[in-house]
Amino acid sequence: MKAPKGYKFSGISSGIKKKGLDLGLIFFEKPMLCVAAFTKNLLKSNSIIISQKHLKESSNKVRCIIVNSGCANTACGKNGLKDTEEICNQLAKKLKINSEEVLIASTGVIGEPLPKNKIIFNLSNLISGLSSDKNSIINFATAIMTTDTRYKVVYKEVKVKNKKKTLLCIAKGSGMIAPQLELYKPSATMLVFLLTDIAFSRSQMSQIMYKIIIPHFNSFSIDGDTSPNDTIFFVSNNCLGDKLNKKELNMIEEYIENICKEMILKLLFDGEGVTKVIKIVIKNCNVKEAKIISNTVANSLLVKTAFYGGDPNWGRILSACGRSGVNFRIDKVNIWIGRYQVVKNGNSNFISDEDVSKEMKKNYYEVIIDLGKNKNSDPFVFYTTDLSTKYVEINSMYKT
């Protein structure tokens, strides 16, 4: 793992959290192009509001991203926006850049004011830690964690016009995960930083964000709760002047797609209290309704607890489809859990509970739901997790 050309990282402890790293910075040596996606939640972090403002003014010459964990900087009083701006101003001053060139992201408890003074006091320390070495990347990736148990980095090298280029993706997120992101409009929060020294044009970046990154990061749920802080920053070192042809772009898109897939699985497997990850595939159903059905199944407490226990209670999956609000014929529905078809034409296929349970005790398997409705539709994929007693323990005393 190494930094893409032009990027430096730092992660320190500033006392926002009781212990551990809690403040991170990515610094760009040259102004870079940034395309962003933010939560659809009407409640929005002050950090998102300020980042949106700065992107509007200066998205083609972004110079750094400051990120804190331990505080969502959301619904935290009248001074929230002003405090956020002051942090950006102070950081810009120390880095000798303009404050619109600073982006900011936050994750943690909603409703508590960002400890502005602690952050400002530690800026020099944060800046002095900047480096492009592996440890700095890890420090940054660690500083943005909340209930995450491990830092999450996906790294790929790709050859473009005979030059080695780097795609580095850093993310966090383990609870309050059910992202619903929108391009360039501004929730735990999932924070994703996809950083590269490939020089895309703005339209190429927007297209990749819209076509690949957003659909992937919107395709999973840990607990169904979309955060007010979800943010993806996709940053490209466009000073380097690559002019990508279609073939090169296609190749890079495939890399990015694989990075997204790999990162989503990292997020899922490190979800709060997660012991199992389930890939739900909806077949023969139009996308709009497949989204509703997969969401209903993915967030059903009875389905998620059955996943946890490996309890072969497939009736709960069928019942969740039936209550989703989507109209379909029950007698056309077929459902597979792993390699067993448990539902045939809307009825039990009489597979032994023992066999189904064995499949459901694996830590990763597929549930295929064929609705037999729209025959030419592409399969729709959505990931979910089980719901464990540990999840309840973690979240019943998050703040206390």
Add this chain to the structure above:
Amino acid sequence: MKAPKGYKFSGISSGIKKKGLDLGLIFFEKPMLCVAAFTKNLLKSNSIIISQKHLKESSNKVRCIIVNSGCANTACGKNGLKDTEEICNQLAKKLKINSEEVLIASTGVIGEPLPKNKIIFNLSNLISGLSSDKNSIINFATAIMTTDTRYKVVYKEVKVKNKKKTLLCIAKGSGMIAPQLELYKPSATMLVFLLTDIAFSRSQMSQIMYKIIIPHFNSFSIDGDTSPNDTIFFVSNNCLGDKLNKKELNMIEEYIENICKEMILKLLFDGEGVTKVIKIVIKNCNVKEAKIISNTVANSLLVKTAFYGGDPNWGRILSACGRSGVNFRIDKVNIWIGRYQVVKNGNSNFISDEDVSKEMKKNYYEVIIDLGKNKNSDPFVFYTTDLSTKYVEINSMYKT
């Protein structure tokens, strides 16, 4: 507690469940009028399909309701409907009535065939137990339980035209509870039997069902999972020929409303793993959007786990409103937990965590969410429960 005039009850053990009572019968000495409401889930129990058919043919001369626990009689193979009909036929034969005069309801695991032979074998035993005494009512109320820890009966006496009349409501339901019922169109399941010797007309009964019973029983959720078996049977001994005037009807409606409220609280407090019941009140918002918001808050895992721990993480409530899909202005939102206003104009009102937590450790309290949107709207009430580690334990090994 005593039976309304003309009703007899029985509850026995027939071996559907490993132990305990599992088969119940209510017998009407004279044909009675029945108005019913069934789940909106597209997946429907064979018991519901047959009851719907019988009601179509004979809703003004219903003679009995047979109910089993331990098996949902849903998605259980091709013979499901035929088996259900055979049970009704055999019961009708023994009772010397027509089989369309039999109604049936089931609750339990989805996907397992109803043990028809065990039931038919035990019909004589079931019939011989029929009685109008208190013990028989309790036996019936116990025989329909699944994960319920106690039977649920609400009983009221009311004077109509100087005669003592009786309203008896028996219900079950502790998991898979998020009823969405529809009048006369046919999920754990909530089963409700409201039985009376007041002689309503059909149109009076439909109106009470539509105006009072359905809205109340649709106004709460334990786990957000609407069952394929939810059923309400409202039965009136209309042979008795009361001709109710408006004043009498209003008085009786008030009684029925109180019965519904009392029964809902019984169901909520006995919900799977429930330690707390929360009344959510949405103010200044139109009904359609208030339903969406209250449902989102009521079913949010993060909100429900915070309720469980008494964790003063009110930001989760505000965030759930924000992700609900309803459009409103965050800066107009005010939220109270018990007697403390935690959110003022979309921001923290800086109440101490300790105070809020004290309120949230009570086993019953109100959460008021004022959206400041539609000023003349009536408050919308929806009940929910906390989500405990015990809920997860119960439901991760329900079938195994």
